[in-house]
Amino acid sequence: MAENLNDPAAASLMETAAPPAGILVSGHFTQPFGYQTYRSQGTRDWLITFTLSGEGEYRLKDSRFRCIEGDMVILPPGTPHDYRTPEGCVWEFVWAHFVPLPHWSAWLTLPQEPGACTRMHLESGARQERVRAAFARLLRDSLELDFYKRQLSLNAMEEILLVLAEMQSRRTGSTLDPRVEEIWSYLSQHRKEPHSLERLAARVALSPSRLSHLFKEQVGESIMEALLRLRLSHAARLLEHTSLQITEIAEEVGFHSPFYFTKQFTARYGSSPSHYRKERQRTLENENEGALPESSGEKPMV
Structure with missing residues (x-):
């Protein structure tokens, strides 16, 4: 051995x-x-x-x-x-x-x-x-x-x-400030809704400038950058696992303009939403074809 x-x-x-x-x-x-x-x-x-x-x-x-x-x-x-x-x-x-x-x-x-x-x-x-x-x-x-x-x-x-x-x-x-945690949790649960720095700051009783500074200091990106990332990552999952149209996905994750959604998605993932969906589906099909058939009573190898 x-x-x-x-x-x-x-x-x-x-x-x-x-x-x-x-x-x-x-x-x-x-x-x-x-x-x-x-x-x-x-x-x-x-x-x-x-x-x-x-x-x-x-x-x-x-x-x-x-x-x-x-x-x-x-x-x-x-x-x-x-x-x-x-x-x-x-x-x-x-x-x-x-x-x-x-x-x-x-x-x-x-x-x-x-x-x-x-x-x-x-x-x-x-x-x-x-x-x-x-x-x-x-x-x-x-x-x-x-x-x-x-x-x-x-x-x-x-x-x-x-x-x-x-x-x-x-x-x-290195725990997050409770107010930053509150905003992060709120954004994660309300990705689709429109947000403004002023309303978010009022939610945790901070000035917009103080919340903006505190959030970026602890999370490493601005509030709007974090929201954009959350929206686009959810869009990627919807593209991969649903048959929703691009316009429907754009609306589902909070974009009112499909053109702007496509522009932001392409900038982040390096391909358009439609091309991303085709590539992910092709990859999954190839992986499934290459997977060994299950044998009755046999455990998969971890």
């Missing part, structure tokens, strides 16, 4: 197939000694595992560690990995392969261990129970092909990442 991915013995390990990138895939495994996943080139998406009980072992490029109940491990795309159930152990864990939505990027800026992985431990209690419940919903909803179930599974994945980001922010003391 290889001690890490630089060990010459690693060449003899069998590569584990990865699910098609771009599709949220998840599972719940209880694996005895002998279970192993090895990918010398990593995957094209992100991989997250959360240990429910027992022990698992990771052997990465520059590190080797075991994970116990409450341990979360996140591997970015392209990270070579080798993880397994240690001898004498049974490892129960949940996992998910995912491609982050645009507005998740800030939440994935988490501390990394050598070997480009993120490790965080959730003590037993409310936070761990919340993550367990979110994974349960993710597992249930990601099995459905229905558009709304898919959105619910993405919401569960988003909740997991938010819990981790919130936990890290409390450790480092």
Whole structure:
């Protein structure tokens, strides 16, 4: 067995197939000694595992560690990995392969261990129970092909990442100002509505100039830039997963002019909404054609 991915013995390990990138895939495994996943080139998406009980072992490029109940491990795309159930152990864990939505990027800026992985431990209690419940919903909803179930599974994945980001922010003391959090939450829930800096500032009892400065200082972009990003990321999801017309999507995400929507979408994503939709559909079709058919009773490889 290889001690890490630089060990010459690693060449003899069998590569584990990865699910098609771009599709949220998840599972719940209880694996005895002998279970192993090895990918010398990593995957094209992100991989997250959360240990429910027992022990698992990771052997990465520059590190080797075991994970116990409450341990979360996140591997970015392209990270070579080798993880397994240690001898004498049974490892129960949940996992998910995912491609982050645009507005998740800030939440994935988490501390990394050598070997480009993120490790965080959730003590037993409310936070761990919340993550367990979110994974349960993710597992249930990601099995459905229905558009709304898919959105619910993405919401569960988003909740997991938010819990981790919130936990890290409390450790480092870098929590957002409550007034900035209020505005961010309000914009996220009211993307379609028209907004003005004056009305938003009045909502949190600040002057427009003070709110503008505080928001950009803590979030890294202006309020209107953040709103535009939220609207366009939602539009991208609608283009990918619905058959709504471009004009309908523009209106749904808060643009009164389809021309202006197309201009802003093209500037952000590098292609027009119609071209983006065609490319995403083509990519998903190719990935589905390349996926192996499921065998009855056989678990997917995580």
